[in-house]
Amino acid sequence: xxxxxxxSVALEALRAHKLxxxxxxxxxxxxxxAVIALVSVxxxxxxxxxxxxxxxGPDLLxxxxxxxxxxxxxxxxxxxxxLTYEDARAIEREAVFAVEVTPMLQTSVExxxxxxxxxxxxxxxxxxxxxVRDMALQAGRFLxxxxxxxxxxxxxxxxxxxxxxYRVPRxxxxxxxxxxxxxxxxxxxxxxxxxxxxxxxxxxxxxxxTTAQQxxxxxxxxxxxxxxxxxxxxxxxxxxxxxxxxxEHGEEDFTVLTQSQLLVxxxxxxxxxxxxxxxxxxxxxxxxxxxxxNIMLVSVTERTREIGIRKAIGARRLDILTQFLIxxxxxxxxxxxxxxxxxxxISWGISLRLFHSVPTIAAxxxxxxxxxxxxxxxxxxxxxxxxxxxxxLHPIEALRYx
Amino acid sequence: xxxGRTLPAAGPLVALGDITKVYQMGRVTVxxxxxxxxxxxxxxxxxxxxxSGSGKSTLMNLIGCLDRPSSGTYLLDGQDVSRLxxxxxxDIRNRRIGFVFQTFNLLSxxxxxxxxxxxxxxxxxxxxxxxRRALRALEQVGLAARVHHTPQELSGGEQQRVAxxxxxxxxxxxxxxxEPTGNLDSRSGEEILAVVQDLNARGITIAVVTHDxxxxxxxxxxxxxxxxxxxxxxxxxxxxxxxxALA
Numbered sequence: 001x002x003x004x005x006x007x008s009v010a011l012e013a014l015r016a017h018k019l020x021x022x023x024x025x026x027x028x029x030x031x032x033x034a035v036i037a038l039v040s041v042x043x044x045x046x047x048x049x050x051x052x053x054x055x056x057g058p059d060l061l062x063x064x065x066x067x068x069x070x071x072x073x074x075x076x077x078x079x080x081x082x083l084t085y086e087d088a089r090a091i092e093r094e095a096v097f098a099v100e101v102t103p104m105l106q107t108s109v110e111x112x113x114x115x116x117x118x119x120x121x122x123x124x125x126x127x128x129x130x131x132v133r134d135m136a137l138q139a140g141r142f143l144x145x146x147x148x149x150x151x152x153x154x155x156x157x158x159x160x161x162x163x164x165x166y167r168v169p170r171x172x173x174x175x176x177x178x179x180x181x182x183x184x185x186x187x188x189x190x191x192x193x194x195x196x197x198x199x200x201x202x203x204x205x206x207x208x209x210t211t212a213q214q215x216x217x218x219x220x221x222x223x224x225x226x227x228x229x230x231x232x233x234x235x236x237x238x239x240x241x242x243x244x245x246x247x248e249h250g251e252e253d254f255t256v257l258t259q260s261q262l263l264v265x266x267x268x269x270x271x272x273x274x275x276x277x278x279x280x281x282x283x284x285x286x287x288x289x290x291x292x293x294n295i296m297l298v299s300v301t302e303r304t305r306e307i308g309i310r311k312a313i314g315a316r317r318l319d320i321l322t323q324f325l326i327x328x329x330x331x332x333x334x335x336x337x338x339x340x341x342x343x344x345x346i347s348w349g350i351s352l353r354l355f356h357s358v359p360t361i362a363a364x365x366x367x368x369x370x371x372x373x374x375x376x377x378x379x380x381x382x383x384x385x386x387x388x389x390x391x392x393l394h395p396i397e398a399l400r401y402x
Numbered sequence: 403x404x405x406g407r408t409l410p411a412a413g414p415l416v417a418l419g420d421i422t423k424v425y426q427m428g429r430v431t432v433x434x435x436x437x438x439x440x441x442x443x444x445x446x447x448x449x450x451x452x453x454s455g456s457g458k459s460t461l462m463n464l465i466g467c468l469d470r471p472s473s474g475t476y477l478l479d480g481q482d483v484s485r486l487x488x489x490x491x492x493d494i495r496n497r498r499i500g501f502v503f504q505t506f507n508l509l510s511x512x513x514x515x516x517x518x519x520x521x522x523x524x525x526x527x528x529x530x531x532x533x534r535r536a537l538r539a540l541e542q543v544g545l546a547a548r549v550h551h552t553p554q555e556l557s558g559g560e561q562q563r564v565a566x567x568x569x570x571x572x573x574x575x576x577x578x579x580x581e582p583t584g585n586l587d588s589r590s591g592e593e594i595l596a597v598v599q600d601l602n603a604r605g606i607t608i609a610v611v612t613h614d615x616x617x618x619x620x621x622x623x624x625x626x627x628x629x630x631x632x633x634x635x636x637x638x639x640x641x642x643x644x645x646x647a648l649a
Contacts, residue, residue, distance in 0.1 A: 002526060005523050012511060012512075013511075016511055305507070306509055308507075309507045309508075309509060310520070310524075311492060311495075312466075312468060312495060312501050312507070313495065313496065313501065313520055313521040313524065313568065314492050314493065314495050314496020314497070314521055314524040314525065314572075315492060315496075315524050316488075316489045316492045316493070316524070317488060317489055317492075318489075319524060394469075395468045395469075396463050396468050396469055399468075399503070399507065
């Protein structure tokens with residue numbers, strides 16, 4: 001029997017049980033769609049997050065409290081606060097390549113403005129954050145040295161927080177904002193920055209570090225931003241910072257991260273996440289394969305007599321094997337194609353919503369090819385046993401089957 | 403009809419030598435055939451009779467190459483087929499044997515035409531020739547007007563004629579019919595016997611398994627089996643002639 005005949009026989013059999021074929025296919029459709037959607041959304045997330053962090057500036061360094069363990073770029077003793085305003089001042093005073101240092105005391109609290117309540121990220125920092133982060137104002141002014149020294153109750157708002165509380169961001173200047181029961185004067189509104197990892201950088205309230213430390217009764221900073229003199233001096237700034245902090249602290253209870261280290265490890269984390277998620281999705285593809293195997297076994301049993309008839313009139317084992325194998329592969333391939341369409345549609349939808357970009361063809365093609373061949377493979381793997389059973393039925397027993 | 407083969411006049415078509423067939427039922431061995439020897443010459447019309455359990459179906463399956471004997475030799479047209487593997491037996495069935503079953507055993511999804519084409523698909527006959535030969539075979543059993551009907555749309559007699567067309571389409575050496583009239587009313591049964599006798603008249607070797615003495619009387623020779631042994635082998639002096647009800 002030639003392959004075209006086997007194909008038409010298999011398709012006829014699938015058509016004879018449309019609902020059953022479709023439901024069996026559904027397992028593969030969901031599996032393939034999930035793999036494609038997760039992998040390509042993951043890839044988009046990766047490139048978009050890496051892009052966002054890169055846009056913070058390549059000359060930026062992070063100083064985090066706690067010491068990173070071997071093999072991990074991030075400190076693990078998160079609870080320990082070790083960094084202070086004095087550390088920042090010490091680095092700024094001595095360093096040649098680390099030109100600006102900004103401590104950040106970051107916490108999430110409920111604030112009230114214009115009678116509206118909302119929870120936002122409140123950051124105690126120093127005036128030079130504006131330079132370090134390349135931020136710009138759209139109205140009013142930023143924090144000043146005198147705010148620091150007098151512990152003034154002034155606050156600069158991100159535009160989306162200002163909009164939420166005061167409707168028109170520009171008009172917020174001069175209004176009052178209540179944080180922890182204390183009234184603050186809104187003195188400035190920042191230009192929009194966008195978001196990173198789905199976190200809105202414009203939903204922020206910036207206070208003088210000294211005011212924030214008093215308000216929250218904390219003497220430490222959550223982390224420090226260090227700006228290198230230029231991109232070339234990033235690693236020298238890193239060594240300088242480490243040297244000064246080590247001397248100040250007497251032990252290495254901090255971690256200095258450069259932009260590129262951060263990007264590499266972020267990208268690695270997102271990569272692992274993508275692999276983990278798509279492995280889970282791939283499991284559903286295996287489950288789909290088990291569905292195929294199940295239905296093929298049912299089909300072989302149901303058609304025992306047909307197999308007997310075919311054998312009596314001269315079908316060889318290979319003929320029967322091919323017939324049932326093509327049926328199984330047919331289910332999984334058609335399922336694979338439909339799942340591919342669904343997966344691409346889903347990944348486009350999600351990527352557009354979350355990252356405002358669509359997956360590139362170059363990024364999608366390998367996963368599409370992979371998912372497609374995987375689904376064909378699933379059909380073969382889970383179709384072989386039922387087909388083998390069919391092929392090895394004894395013609396007499398098969399003919400006798402009621 | 404151009405079916406049937408030009409056979410060497412000398413040797414028998416079927417030659418069974420001391421055939422035994424033993425079935426293993428768990429720990430018990432059940433002897434189905436115990437030393438059967440017989441020959442069927444080309445162009446013969448043999449009826450195989452016997453009560454149920456006598457081994458006539460087993461004999462039929464062995465002659466039809468659906469099964470292998472436990473011991474003994476089977477020469478089909480001079481070729482030893484008793485030691486062939488499954489796929490070689492499938493080839494023999496495809497090219498040398500035509501089966502007609504009591505329950506017709508047509509594939510219900512397919513039209514009469516496609517059912518008749520089936521053996522040629524496994525013989526890799528080209529599509530166009532397949533169609534031509536299937537149409538001719540259906541015409542010869544009087545079903546030219548019914549080729550696109552599925553089995554459900556055909557009467558029992560018509561279904562059995564489709565089955566006969568299917569059995570003959572690869573021009574087999576022998577046509578084996580297992581109770582071919584068993585599921586038919588007497589009129590349709592008579593029609594089928596007429597077709598079978600007509601085929602035999604054209605030189606096709608035929609073996610019919612039946613427990614119906616009337617049916618057997620249409621053959622030219624009757625074999626009697628009992629308890630797995632051939633107990634009688636006699637010619638039918640005056641075979642009954644089925645009234646050809648076909649147009």
